[in-house]
Amino acid sequence: MSIRFNKNNVLLHIEKRIQILYQKWGFDSSSGWWQVQGAPLEKIIDYGEFDALNELHRELFYNDFKV
Numbered sequence: 001m002s003i004r005f006n007k008n009n010v011l012l013h014i015e016k017r018i019q020i021l022y023q024k025w026g027f028d029s030s031s032g033w034w035q036v037q038g039a040p041l042e043k044i045i046d047y048g049e050f051d052a053l054n055e056l057h058r059e060l061f062y063n064d065f066k067v
Contacts, residue, residue, distance in 0.1 A: 007060060014057045021050040029054045 003009055021027060025043055027035060027050045036044045058064065 011057060011060055014053050014060070018050060018053050018057065021046050021053075025050075 025046060027047060036047045
């Protein structure tokens with residue numbers, strides 16, 4: 001059985017990935033980029049993904065797409 005591609009499943013996938021990055025690094029979405037100043041490149045890249053996923057989740061959840 002394959003999983004359907006729909007908004008709810010996409011949101012769940014994004015939430016799961018955000019949670020993985022949170023557990024790995026302890027990122028706080030309200031604290032900004034200062035969390036990675038002087039950090040290893042892997043952490044900086046992961047924070048970029050974390051930040052982008054949070055923005056995408058917000059846009060999908062609230063149907064707030066910017067064109």
